[in-house]
Amino acid sequence: MSVWKNLGEHTVYENPWLRINLADVELPDGRHLDHYLMRLRPVALCTAVNESNEVLLLWRHRFITDTWGWELAAGVVEVELGESLEEAAAREMLEETGWRPGPLKHLLTVEPSNGLSDALHHVYWSESAEYVGHPEDDFESERREWVPLAAIPEMIAKGDVRSANAVAALLMLHQMRCHQAG
Numbered sequence: 001m002s003v004w005k006n007l008g009e010h011t012v013y014e015n016p017w018l019r020i021n022l023a024d025v026e027l028p029d030g031r032h033l034d035h036y037l038m039r040l041r042p043v044a045l046c047t048a049v050n051e052s053n054e055v056l057l058l059w060r061h062r063f064i065t066d067t068w069g070w071e072l073a074a075g076v077v078e079v080e081l082g083e084s085l086e087e088a089a090a091r092e093m094l095e096e097t098g099w100r101p102g103p104l105k106h107l108l109t110v111e112p113s114n115g116l117s118d119a120l121h122h123v124y125w126s127e128s129a130e131y132v133g134h135p136e137d138d139f140e141s142e143r144r145e146w147v148p149l150a151a152i153p154e155m156i157a158k159g160d161v162r163s164a165n166a167v168a169a170l171l172m173l174h175q176m177r178c179h180q181a182g
Helices: 085-097 149-158 164-181
Strands: 005-014 018-026 032-040 043-048 054-062 067-071 073-076 099-101 104-110 121-126 129-131 143-148
Touching (some): 054 085, 054 149, 085 121, 104 164, 121 164
Parallel strands (some): 043 121
Antiparallel strands (some): 005 018, 018 032, 054 143, 104 121
């Protein structure tokens, strides 16, 4: 087996959100290389699917790539406060959409950039949600809408859903719910 070995790493930059490390990596042929990597806090994402097979999404702008797209409510897990992944997912959905999810189910966990970081994105969903009011974090998105799951593949193909974690989750929900209903 061709395994890259991390022989040790040291931090070159750190803040509350991330740590940039430089690793001494031994390649399978014995050569060494320096490899930068990001150590990140876990991210929890959440959405709901209603009785009409519509999924709750946020339309938002990402300044880094200067793009607009549909996404799921998401944020870092407050590990230092003892917050669970599920609690973080529910909190983020309420703060960013104004909707409180019903009982959550784990959908999937993805590694969005495993060649550069150890980030884990944990996606949860619910089959119900209760509207509580205008979102506390309304700056996170321009609007929040219930979007038909049947439209998801075409939206992804057109580039309306760009975030890898949202693409994976929405395609999985589409497969589960649209094929189950059909």
